[in-house]
Amino acid sequence: MALFIVQLLTGLANAMFLFLVASGLSLIFGVTRIVNFAHGSFYMLAAYLASSLAAALPLGPASFYAAVVLAPLGVALLGGLIEVCLLRRIYRAPELYQVLLTFAVVLVIGDAVKFFWGTENRTGPSPPGLSGSVPILGQLFPTYDLAILLLGPLLALGLWWVLHRTRWGILIRAATSDREMVGALGVNQAWLFTGVFVLGTWLAGLAGALQMPRVALTTVMDSTVIVETFVVVVIGGMGSAFGALLGAVLIGVLQAFGILWLPREFQLAIIFILMAAVLILRPWGLLGRPETESGTAGEALRREVGGRLRPPRWVWAGILLALMVLPSLLPTFYVWVLVEILAFALFAGSLQLLVGTGGMLSFGHAAYFGLGAYGAALLMKQAALPMPVAFLLAPLVAAAAALFFGAFCVRLSGVYFAMLTLAFAQIAFAVVHQWYDFTGGDNGILGVWPAASLAAPVRYYYLALLAAVCGLSALWRVTGSPFGYTLRAARDHPRRCQAVGVNVRSHRLLAFGVAGFFAGLGGAVFAFAKGSVFPDYLSMPMSVQSLVMVLLGGIHALAGAPVGAAVYKLLDIVITKYTGYWQAVLGGILVFLVVAFPHGLVGFVQARWARMRASLG
Amino acid sequence: MLDVIDLDAYYGLSHILFGVCLRAARGEVVALLGRNGAGKSTTLKAIMGLVPPAAGRVIFRGEDITGKPPHVICRKGIGFVPEDRRIFPDLTVWENLEVGRSVEGNGERRWTAERAFELFPALKELARRRSDSLSGGEQQMLAIARTLMGNPDLLLLDEPSEGLAPLVVRTMAEHILRLKQAGITILLSEQNLHFATRVSDRAYILEKGRIQYEGGMAELSANAEVRRRYLMV
Ligand SMILES: Nc1ncnc2c1ncn2[C@@H]1O[C@H](COP(=O)(O)OP(=O)(O)O)[C@@H](O)[C@H]1O
Ligand SMILES: [Mg+2]
Numbered sequence: 001m002a003l004f005i006v007q008l009l010t011g012l013a014n015a016m017f018l019f020l021v022a023s024g025l026s027l028i029f030g031v032t033r034i035v036n037f038a039h040g041s042f043y044m045l046a047a048y049l050a051s052s053l054a055a056a057l058p059l060g061p062a063s064f065y066a067a068v069v070l071a072p073l074g075v076a077l078l079g080g081l082i083e084v085c086l087l088r089r090i091y092r093a094p095e096l097y098q099v100l101l102t103f104a105v106v107l108v109i110g111d112a113v114k115f116f117w118g119t120e121n122r123t124g125p126s127p128p129g130l131s132g133s134v135p136i137l138g139q140l141f142p143t144y145d146l147a148i149l150l151l152g153p154l155l156a157l158g159l160w161w162v163l164h165r166t167r168w169g170i171l172i173r174a175a176t177s178d179r180e181m182v183g184a185l186g187v188n189q190a191w192l193f194t195g196v197f198v199l200g201t202w203l204a205g206l207a208g209a210l211q212m213p214r215v216a217l218t219t220v221m222d223s224t225v226i227v228e229t230f231v232v233v234v235i236g237g238m239g240s241a242f243g244a245l246l247g248a249v250l251i252g253v254l255q256a257f258g259i260l261w262l263p264r265e266f267q268l269a270i271i272f273i274l275m276a277a278v279l280i281l282r283p284w285g286l287l288g289r290p291e292t293e294s295g296t297a298g299e300a301l302r303r304e305v306g307g308r309l310r311p312p313r314w315v316w317a318g319i320l321l322a323l324m325v326l327p328s329l330l331p332t333f334y335v336w337v338l339v340e341i342l343a344f345a346l347f348a349g350s351l352q353l354l355v356g357t358g359g360m361l362s363f364g365h366a367a368y369f370g371l372g373a374y375g376a377a378l379l380m381k382q383a384a385l386p387m388p389v390a391f392l393l394a395p396l397v398a399a400a401a402a403l404f405f406g407a408f409c410v411r412l413s414g415v416y417f418a419m420l421t422l423a424f425a426q427i428a429f430a431v432v433h434q435w436y437d438f439t440g441g442d443n444g445i446l447g448v449w450p451a452a453s454l455a456a457p458v459r460y461y462y463l464a465l466l467a468a469v470c471g472l473s474a475l476w477r478v479t480g481s482p483f484g485y486t487l488r489a490a491r492d493h494p495r496r497c498q499a500v501g502v503n504v505r506s507h508r509l510l511a512f513g514v515a516g517f518f519a520g521l522g523g524a525v526f527a528f529a530k531g532s533v534f535p536d537y538l539s540m541p542m543s544v545q546s547l548v549m550v551l552l553g554g555i556h557a558l559a560g561a562p563v564g565a566a567v568y569k570l571l572d573i574v575i576t577k578y579t580g581y582w583q584a585v586l587g588g589i590l591v592f593l594v595v596a597f598p599h600g601l602v603g604f605v606q607a608r609w610a611r612m613r614a615s616l617g
Numbered sequence: 618m619l620d621v622i623d624l625d626a627y628y629g630l631s632h633i634l635f636g637v638c639l640r641a642a643r644g645e646v647v648a649l650l651g652r653n654g655a656g657k658s659t660t661l662k663a664i665m666g667l668v669p670p671a672a673g674r675v676i677f678r679g680e681d682i683t684g685k686p687p688h689v690i691c692r693k694g695i696g697f698v699p700e701d702r703r704i705f706p707d708l709t710v711w712e713n714l715e716v717g718r719s720v721e722g723n724g725e726r727r728w729t730a731e732r733a734f735e736l737f738p739a740l741k742e743l744a745r746r747r748s749d750s751l752s753g754g755e756q757q758m759l760a761i762a763r764t765l766m767g768n769p770d771l772l773l774l775d776e777p778s779e780g781l782a783p784l785v786v787r788t789m790a791e792h793i794l795r796l797k798q799a800g801i802t803i804l805l806s807e808q809n810l811h812f813a814t815r816v817s818d819r820a821y822i823l824e825k826g827r828i829q830y831e832g833g834m835a836e837l838s839a840n841a842e843v844r845r846r847y848l849m850v
Contacts (some may be wrong), residue, residue, distance in 0.1 A: 167715060174705040174716045181703045184665055185717045186691035186767045289707070 002137035007256050009136070013145040015252025016152030017207045021225055022232040022244035023159060024203030030176035030239025031196045034087060034098045035415055037544075038105035040226030042201045045109055046075040046208030047217050048117050051124040054212070061128035068212075072205030079201025083194050089595055091193070095361050095415060100551055101594045103544055107587030110222060115581065119219055124212035131213075144213060151210075156245055159203075163241060172196055176239045177289065227426065227540065231275045234419050237288020246286055250274070268430035276423040280408050283416045320469070327461045335457045339529045341562075341569045342468040346522030348549035349475050349561035350515040355547070356555040357479050358511045359491030360410075361418045364425025365546050367405070368516040370538030372398040372523025374432060377445040377533045382438070387451040391463075391528065395520035401428070402516020403509065410508040413494070425543060433535040444534035448527050464525045468562075471518045476558055478514060487511055548586075551593060554600020563602050618643045618802045619664070619695075619771055624673035626656075626663045633659045634826045636673065641771065641804050646797050648813040648834065649806040650848060651823035657806035658700055660823065661773045664804075665697040666690045677771065692721060696769030700776050700806075702760040706749035710740055713748050713759055717766035733762040736795065754785035761792070772796065774805035778812040790815045810848055814838055822847045 025039045053067035082105060090097050130147050133140040163169035171192055175182045183189045208221075215221075232251050236243025251271055258267050284290045327335045347369045354360045375397030379390035405424040409417055432439045439445065454460050478484055490497045490504045497504050527533050536542060549568045553560025571589070575582045597604050619641045626634040634656050641647045649657050662668040664675050666687040675683045682690050691697070705713055714730050734741040737758040743751065748759060757777060764772065777793065778786045786809070793816045797803060807813040813820065813834070820837050822830035830843050837843065 167718075167720075170708065170712045170715050173707055174712075177705050177707055178703055180667065180687075181699070181705070182716060184667060184687040184691060184697050184699075185763065186688050186719055187716070188688050 002139050006136055006139040006141055007260060008253065009141060009149065010145065011253035011256025012249065013148045013152075013252075014256065015248040016148050016155075017211055018228060018232050018252055019152065019245050019248035020155065020203050020207035020210075022229045022236065022248055023241045024200035024207075025229050026233045026236065026239055026241055026244045027172065027176075027196055027203075028200035029233065029415075031172055031179060032087070032091065032193050033179075033415075034091075034102065035095070035418070036200075037099060037102040037226060038082070038109065039200070039204050039229060040222040040224075041106050041109035042075045042079055042204040043208035043211075043225050044113060044217075044219075044221040045078075046071045046205035047124070047212045047221065048113055048122070049074060050209035050212045051122060051217060052117070054125045064125055064128055064213075068206075068209045071209040072202050075205035075208070076198045076202035079205075080194055080198040083197040086591065086595070087197070088190065088193070093594075093598065095418070096355060096547065096551065096555065097594050097598060099361070099363075099418075100544075100547060100590055103548075104587040104590035104594070106222060106226075107583040107590070110219065111581045111584035111587070114219055115584075117217075122217040124214075124217060127213050142214075148210065155206075159241055162199075168195065223540065228271070230419065230422065231271050234275050234285055234416075234423075235278045237285025238415070239289070240285065240287045243285055243287035264434055266434075268434055269427050272423045272426040272430060276408070276420060276427065279412065279416060279420045279423060283412050283420075323465055324462075327458045332457050335461050336529060337569060337573065339457075339461050339464045340526065341566050342464040343522045343526035343529065344546075344549060344565035344569060345468050345562035346471045346525065347519050347546050348553070348565050349472050350518035350522070351546045352550050352553075352555060352561045353475055353479060353511060353518075354515045355550055356560075357484055357491070358487045358508060360508060360512070361414070362421040362515075362543070363418045363540070363547075364421035364423075364543050365515070365519055366538050366540070366542035367421075367425035367428045368398040368402050368519035369523040369526070369542065369546070370432070370533075370535075371401050371428060371516075372520025373527035373533045373537050374439060374445070374523075375520065376524040376527045377448045378439070380448060381445055387449075387454070387528070391524050394524035394527075395517045398520020398523065399513050399517035402519075403513040406509050406512030406516070410505045410512060422540065422543075425538060425540070429535055429538040429540075432538055439535075442535055444532055446532045448533060449531050450528045454528075460529065464529065467521055467525050471521050472562065475514075475518055478511075479558065483507065483510070548590065551590075551600055554603030554606075557600055557602035557606055560600050560602040564600070567601065618645075618678060619804065620674075620676040621660075621664060622674045622676065624660070624663055624675065625671045626659055626668050627671050628659075628668070632826070634663065637823070637826070637828055639804075639821050639828065639831075641802050643802055644797070644800060645819065646793065646803045646805070646817045648817035648820040649804065649823060650808070650810065650813060650820055651806075652848070653808065655823045656826040657823055658775050659826075661697065661775050661804070661806060664690075665695065665773060667697075691767055691769075692719070694768070694770040695773065696764035696767050696771070697773045698760045698764050698775060698777065700779065702756050704748045704751070704756050704759055704763075706747070708748060709745055710748050710751070710759055711744040713763050714766050717763035719767045727768050728765045730766070733765055736765075736792065737762055753780050754782065754789070757781060757785075757789065758792070761796075765796075769801065771802045771804065774803060776806055776808065778807065778809045786812055810844070 028036050050067040050071035054064045057063035057066050059066055127144050130144045132143050134143055232247035236247030258270050351365045354362050372394045376390045376394035379385045409420045450460050486507055549564035552567050553564030575585045621639045624634055624637040651657050663670045666685050670683055817834045820834050821828050824847050
């Protein structure tokens with residue numbers, strides 16, 4: 001009983017932090033409709049900043065508390081700057097651009113933290129006066145956690161007061177249900193957005209600063225907390241601060257007891273299973289509201305720009321010939337680079353079918369890439385199949401998973417679709433990561449080498465080239481087929497399609513399955529090239545990488561995916577040669593791309609080409 | 618007061634308004650009539666800046682406001698009450714009014730919640746209620762009251778009688794006439810000719826995005842031919 005109560009209190013104390021971070025994210029989403037991946041980075045930054053301030057301020061024991069107050073303010077200021085300088089430009093852009101821009105901020109802040117504080121884990125100072133423990137029913141409970149348990153409800157009350165008793169709060173709540181109308185009533189939305197962003201960032205910063213004495217500060221705090229926060233916000237309802245409280249308490253308590261009672265395989269997956277269940281049964285969350293017509297925005301940029309660039313056949317033949325001859329001229333290292341590019345071209349090309357042609361923004365496409373890789377490895381290692389058979393069957397494993405998960409996902413659209421794809425990917429990741437007996441857990445599976453006849457680098461390269469050429473041309477055929485046109489029609493006018501009897505869901509599901517299949521093929525190519533598979537093939541950063549490649553090439557440009565994959569990989573190689581801060585450079589490139597080339601590199605060339613032809617008559 | 622000159626508007630690639638011209642003089646009530654899909658709502662939204670005008674100009678009190686953001690247009694003195702009312706459902710009646718309240722310091726503050734409640738006494742008792750519990754008529758009143766809180770000189774009402782019970786329609790007509798007495802210029806879109814006849818001085822008929830008829834309300838009532846051709850009544 002005593003253990004039960006102490007565990008409950010621990011869960012609730014954790015819930016208070018989740019609540020602070022999640023309410024901030026939820027408010028920001030409610031008003032601006034931006035899924036802010038950078039929210040966890042502000043949390044991390046505040047924790048580091050607070051620990052340094054606490055050490056540096058000359059105020060004796062009071063420095064700790066001064067740091068807890070000052071660090072969130074500094075981070076909130078930074079948030080406001082980012083909103084004004086970057087996010088303002090993209091409120092009307094499609095979700096993908098918004099997500100990638102906030103992700104660019106994640107990358108830059110992540111590297112900034114590594115630059116200023118190093119990559120070693122740090123421990124924050126202990127809170128003066130609150131560092132001991134108090135006995136509760138014979139069990140020791142940290143005094144600081146007790147203080148958090150008192151502070152949390154006070155902060156929730158304060159937030160309630162701001163949202164319900166101040167004009168500003170009323171405007172925030174109004175804008176959450178219909179921001180366009182708020183503008184028509186004379187409110188300058190730009191400042192409202194900035195204000196909400198600053199408030200939300202401050203809440204994340206406060207959580208980070210308060211967390212400083214409780215946990216080790218690590219450079220992965222940002223991604224851990226953002227994923228948990230997404231879960232909380234989705235469960236509570238996006239845009240609802242009190243949904244965030246409810247979601248946080250549910251998740252905090254569930255995690256606290258999960259550690260005690262659940263087998264390890266489920267501990268990581270349990271919260272994502274809960275999230276998936278909520279999204280399936282009540283997509284708008286426990287306390288959220290269903291999206292209304294007027295609440296959705298950003299359809300302006302769905303249009304495809306520029307003329308189709310249709311290079312004559314000899315261009316393709318030339319490229320193919322170059323790809324055939326190239327490996328015998330290159331050093332082995334670059335042959336493997338090319339193989340990786342081919343694997344990623346399949347991965348990105350399949351995602352492009354979903355995002356570009358289908359208008360379905362997936363945050364979890366790495367699941368199918370990773371399942372293809374694991375499928376290949378497990379079929380060979382556990383089922384003892386010969387390598388070529390494993391290679392051919394692996395995409396089917398991914399496609400089967402995609403059809404199963406997709407059946408739930410295609411019932412939703414927009415951000416909710418994206419969140420459910422993320423939930424399923426996290427479930428797959430958690431299972432692979434924790435199921436040591438079958439998947440090797442985080443040790444991965446080693447010795448996944450191609451059959452002897454294919455093992456020479458150039459030979460394996462030809463296999464990869466064959467897979468990529470077949471895969472990409474199949475994907476392009478699908479895009480150009482009547483099925484592809486229906487997908488596009490369903491993307492642009494879902495209701496009109498429904499009205500004329502098109503089954504939008506089954507078309508989307510089929511596209512999801514096809515995309516899963518080719519992502520899986522890419523995963524299989526990648527697995528045998530690396531000789532090993534690891535859980536991070538399925539992880540969120542991997543999913544984001546594929547989105548970046550698609551964006552680099554241009555989401556509506558057919559040739560975008562391979563170009564995006566190649567440019568991404570080459571940038572990676574070149575930049576890592578000169579600096580350890582590849583992520584920050586990538587973040588900068590992303591910002592530049594989203595702001596300057598929103599249609600990607602190939603899209604840019606296509607638009608130029610169309611203009612040139614028009615001017616030549 | 619308001620001059621709309623050769624206005625064109627699009628939704629994406631579909632061309633909706635073709636050279637719409639209309640004007641409203643100070644103190645007038647002007648009706649914009651037409652069948653469903655004629656472009657009435659689009660015209661009002663284009664004036665308000667909610668749909669970007671592709672060509673043409675909107676002149677308000679001598680100032681060109683074409684393409685300005687909605688909040689700027691609102692602050693210049695144009696209030697918009699949308700067709701579907703767009704009440705904030707999570708907010709109470711009083712909070713809805715607060716969103717509409719103008720905080721600009723200049724000029725006397727003509728509209729307050731108290732004055733809005735005087736005009737719509739039914740709302741007063743509901744002030745603390747969540748607005749999604751209101752009836753259709755009450756929501757329409759709230760939508761108008763909310764817009765009045767911004768002290769508009771010109772009110773754009775999109776189908777104020779739509780979806781209301783006959784008895785409520787009659788009260789709504791009285792409310793509109795009272796607003797006219799208070800010196801507010803009104804441009805309203807309608808499909809209910811009877812209602813429009815009761816409240817308006819002049820009318821325009823819109824069909825397929827073009828103005829097809831312009832004239833006094835009394836003349837329109839007398840002209841059965843035009844009514845049959847454009848309004849099916
Ligand atoms: N958001 C929109 N997107 C695309 N087309 C629209 C949209 N709203 C209205 N339309 C089209 O514009 C035309 C005019 O609509 P509207 O101005 O609402 O007419 P009215 O208010 O006279 O009924 C109609 O053909 C309608 O289908
Ligand atoms: Mg209308």
